Structures are given as C-alpha cells and as structure tokens.
Amino acid sequence: MSNIQSPLPGTFYHKPSPEEPVFKSPGDAVAIGDTIGLVEVMKTFIAVTSEVEGTFVKYMIDDAAPVTAGAVLAELA
Numbered sequence: 001m002s003n004i005q006s007p008l009p010g011t012f013y014h015k016p017s018p019e020e021p022v023f024k025s026p027g028d029a030v031a032i033g034d035t036i037g038l039v040e041v042m043k044t045f046i047a048v049t050s051e052v053e054g055t056f057v058k059y060m061i062d063d064a065a066p067v068t069a070g071a072v073l074a075e076l077a
Contacts, residue, residue: 002052002076003060006067010041012048014063022063024056024074036074039067048073 006012014022014037023036030036030050037059038045054076061073 001057002054003072004036004048004050004074004076006039006069006071006073007048008039008041008046009068010039010046010066012061012063012065012067012071012073013038013040013045014059022059026056026058028056030054030056030076050076052076 016038024030031053032050034050035047036050037048039048057075057077059074061067061071067073
C-alpha cells in the first residue's frame with residue numbers, strides 16, 4: 001500500500017469542479033503524474049499528483065475538507 005500526501009495545507013477537493021466526477025474511483029489505475037485531487041490555498045488550486053503507480057483504493061479525506069501539509073489524502077494498492 002502507498003499513500004498520497006498533501007504537499008501543503010489548504011482545502012482538499014476530489015473533483016475538478018462540483019459538476020464533474022471525482023478524479024479517481026476505487027479500482028482505477030493510477031500512473032505516475034496522475035492527478036488525484038486539488039488543494040486550494042487562497043483561491044489558488046494546486047493539483048495533487050501521484051509519485052507512484054498503483055490501483056486507487058480510497059480517499060482518506062472527505063471532499064472539501066481542510067488538510068495540513070503531510071496529511072494522507074488517498075491510498076493506493
């Protein structure tokens with residue numbers, strides 16, 4: 001199992017916008033560089049990308065929840 005961590009504090013989002021689907025769903029393949037979510041800091045959105053390959057298991061943080069730097073955002077198998 002691998003974890004994807006937040007690179008900085010802010011608000012974590014599972015989707016690129018409210019009307020769009022989540023970046024990853026359980027069972028999805030994840031490649032290096034794939035975006036798994038966004039962290040918003042002062043109205044700026046920073047893509048959170050995977051540094052490892054694997055299969056997406058689940059988000060560890062709720063959508064639109066505050067996060068700290070280093071918080072585990074998602075789990076990969």
